[in-house]
Amino acid sequence: MASKTLTNQFLSRYSSSSSLVTAITKTLQTVKPNFPFIRKNGPLNIPNLSQFSPYLNPNLVVQVINNQSNPYHALVFFDWASRPNPNPTKYSHNFHCYVAMVDLLLSHRLFSGATQFLESHKMLCDFMIAKMIRAFGVESNLRGAIDWFYRAKMVEKDGNCIKSFNNLLGVLVKANRVKMAAAIFDQVIAEGVIKVDVITYTTMIRGYCKIGRIEDAHKVFDEMPCRPNNVAFGTMLSGFCKKGMMVEARQIVDKMLMSQDCLPNVVSYTTLIDGYCKKGEMEAAMSCLDEMVKLDIAPNLITYNAIVNGFCLLGKVDEAKKMMTKMRLDGVKDDVVTHTSLLKGFCVAGRIDEAVKHLKDMSSLGVKPDVVAYGALVNEYCKLGKANDGIALLREMVARGTCPSVSSFNAVLQVLVNRGELNEAVLFLKWMPEIGLVPNFLSYYTVISSLSKTGSSVQLVGELVDCMLRDGHQLDHKTYSCLITMYCKTGELEKAAQILSDAMRDGNVINLDTFAVFVEGYFLKGNSSEAEQVALELIKRSPANVTDDYQTVLNELKCKYLDAPSL
Template identity: 30%
Template structure:
């Protein structure tokens, strides 16, 4: 079908059929459309296209003409599709029509129309594969999997290794991990020998979604059933999974099994194992693995190996051991990276040794290793822990010289420290600066210290303005936010507002804990409101719904000061 456009008319009429096509006069008479389309309509490009693609084999001119007419009818005049019934449509024409469909949804509708009465063209493997792939690429995995099952169960068309790997990979990317695992498990039924890459990637995704146990179970089942032969990456993935859940003993057993499949642990294997040992506080064993690597000389330790051991010692507060490994690392010719220095700076900061922390920072500068936001945040945190706010503010200003923006945790550290030292104005200034940053999503734990210091200073209205600012920025207050303000209102004798805020807290889906309830009940009892106490306890226990109604003389606007 060819587009015919003129200045006087925007109508389209079917072109003359190609010569020597005896089947086409019947279609020409039964399917005569005048389609009114704008000049740039996508169907115009469709009608001018000359080939549906390389797969399946290119159709003859007559079949291509029919394919274009089919798409046009399905897209614009679906009630004309029965006109194609007498043409004895071929697989090539049907496949070509599907490849001309403008989107995945229209391809699926056309597929159903072609392979259902009255047309009832038996679907080909090419048609199935094209529509399934199109649905996967468009994110319609539910429909894709249904069609895939129809392809294999009803039509007996089995996928090859490449196509099955594609569908599995698409499901894995979309987070449909169980569906991907089920497909891989059917590989042997389809006669497919899938490369280990697909299995490894899926197991890695299971681990990334916090399902390490499922990844290990799949690994064991696949190996037992002989579905695939694991490679080094396979073992590295599953060893990482068991280390994530703290089962280092299982990780060691897996390392021993590698030889069964002709695999040898590489540097990545040892790095995963060292990190896992250090995470479960077996840092000495992690260091033993490091020393064995140094001695064997087969898989030399790298910066990740050394940094994992250093981090383990820092978390244990064993800074001398951490520095010994660092010096060993430098002596072996392995250059530390920013993570190495950040771990040491953070360790010294938490140990209260800011002199050593600054010394590590200076070494970082001498070795021309650029600091990052974690470096400065660790230094600021160390100074704040030592009560040296001036030092923290000096580092805060030094960040600007390196054009490094503080992140949400940097703000949190220094705002919390300012509030501890009762410097509410400086904290508010930093909070305003934070609110101007479009790249930082506000978090309740940043606002809470400022709200707390304002409430303790009797500035409840200012604290409530911050709550309103949080809500305006779609930062959801947590139970600590509400508890601080409720007690703040009670301290000012504004019990009705405290009660209203409690109800608002519950209605917003933020349920109070025992600290909130007990503190609030204590205030209500001191205010002589036992009936409100009963209501609050019922709400806290879930036996009553929240209500803003205040059953006491306070509903008449009375304030009763209480000592908290």
């Protein structure tokens, strides 16, 4: 009777699983962390946990584990719950409890702890090792992922390690190591031990498509011993469309139409339509739209946006507008992507004034222009050489709380330097950090290269180079060449020599024109022996493939300034 009363008290105290989880978590937080924690001599005795024994079940255990921010506390609880004292419900962990524990350890990047946990509990199996492989892949530790796969082959000697194999292929493809994935794939196929499935082939198809080897992808697709599913069809379809191989893409959809269980859906048709639109084949795209409607497949926003964009790429804005009307009548609301396509269409058609008006009208239509929408007009202004209009638009963006893209700034910078408005370009470049934008390499190079040609802003160029380095950008051979040429023109040969030495130290090869300017600077000083010595030293330190060209330049300069025969 007393026991029943006690149980009722507990039930009233912990009326829900969430309150139980909270109470257990508070109890665990009193335990002092002590890594690593893998018990070998029975569970840890924590008296305060015994009150929760009557409520133990796998679902509760998983919830408690997932609720722990400190993996040690989860391990303590897991260890205690493995053999609770008392154990009125005869509780024991199921597979889901082990999975939850491994997931928690891996989420905290405790790879050795997860390994030790699996080994100590004799839970090494294909499913768990697949998790280890995926975790190592997230950390870009491909060697570790591969090692775990070969361990899976040893653990599952009957070849039942398809999850590990598929995860390894996925890791390698994501890391763009498709050749390595293909080598392991070919090895496994040749061995014939692991029973590969549609996921295996789909992963390889995706990998080949990713690196543009569409023929190899198609070969894998055709040689699949298992029936393709929608994902496999979709991956191959997307690969053909990205390559612009629309005849082959259409054949994939036709195969799906002939299949019994992989009929094309809205994603399939949208992919095909988008492929046609990007190639400017709008008649084929519209035919696909009619086809999917006849099959009772409703076009979605992405479908319509693909068609609107297709018309706009051709400058056919009026047709795009008609499609926008149709999508609204079909109950599909347009978005910022739809309107941005329209803006680009106006620009393609040379109707910049209408583009500007449409940008202003977007807000009244309930669509807030984003960085891409503004950027389309900024770029168009820059193509027309209207940098001031582009700057005004960028200032409008900032005023409305939209941060411009670096590429938009670079487009304006290029127009300014092309017009010789270098002071304005410098001010514009310095404005970027003020609004929270970090100039990229091109931003700096556009201004520095132009300033260095004048030779009148040496100090300013130095300041910009310092800013460039502080922002984490490295000077390349083009930047070094600009600086060397500038210092040579101002007669600062020692400074030019130092820059040249830095360039070669960093592995940059200076072009012939810069080499000629640098060596000629010494000849102009009237010190021909020093000029030749400097040139020969540079030739000695240069890669073998350019030494002959450098020597030719030196000989030409000697002829010019010493009136001596070529060597």
